[in-house]
Amino acid sequence: MKKIGLKLIMLTIVLSTFLVVKTNAQPINIGGGLVIGTDRPNIGLKVNGTYGMDFLLENLSASAAFTFFVPSTTVSTTYNRWGIDVDGHYKFYEMSDFEFYAIGGLNIASYTAKTTFWGTTTKVTGTKPGLNVGAGAIYNFGEKMKAFSEFKYVLSSYDQAEITFGVLFEL
Numbered sequence: 001m002k003k004i005g006l007k008l009i010m011l012t013i014v015l016s017t018f019l020v021v022k023t024n025a026q027p028i029n030i031g032g033g034l035v036i037g038t039d040r041p042n043i044g045l046k047v048n049g050t051y052g053m054d055f056l057l058e059n060l061s062a063s064a065a066f067t068f069f070v071p072s073t074t075v076s077t078t079y080n081r082w083g084i085d086v087d088g089h090y091k092f093y094e095m096s097d098f099e100f101y102a103i104g105g106l107n108i109a110s111y112t113a114k115t116t117f118w119g120t121t122t123k124v125t126g127t128k129p130g131l132n133v134g135a136g137a138i139y140n141f142g143e144k145m146k147a148f149s150e151f152k153y154v155l156s157s158y159d160q161a162e163i164t165f166g167v168l169f170e171l
Helices: 002-018
Strands: 028-037 043-052 060-073 077-095 098-117 120-140 145-156 160-170
Touching (some): 028 060, 028 145, 077 120
Antiparallel strands (some): 028 043, 028 160, 043 060, 060 077, 077 098, 098 120, 145 160
């Protein structure tokens, strides 16, 4: 019951970041993409949103994301993983329609490995906090649509590097 409550709280926090009222003409972007990770499972889908934070520091934005990795199975083990990220993006270079930014933030990851061997099932599960470090790029297609790519390393008990490709739409 505690796990369900924690998941509901985390989902509420993520969804509430997407429903922030637009004020002071700060851009809000919502989108998603494909994530490729270095640990099992490797392929995931990400839903994320960004909010311009220029009122705090020029070229700063905040990002919240939920990543669900597609479960993978080897001979006798099934792996599941999901993660929630809250990051800061600092734009350090801009040219033509491209923007390049540094990433730093927090991560909460849940990992489950379920092994069945000779009729006996063993399940290892856990949820751990971590830190995100990386860089990304945005290509502005037009006024309301952007493509993005990020390389991020998650430093935690469930370390992994992630590459994300996706699109963002401005509200």
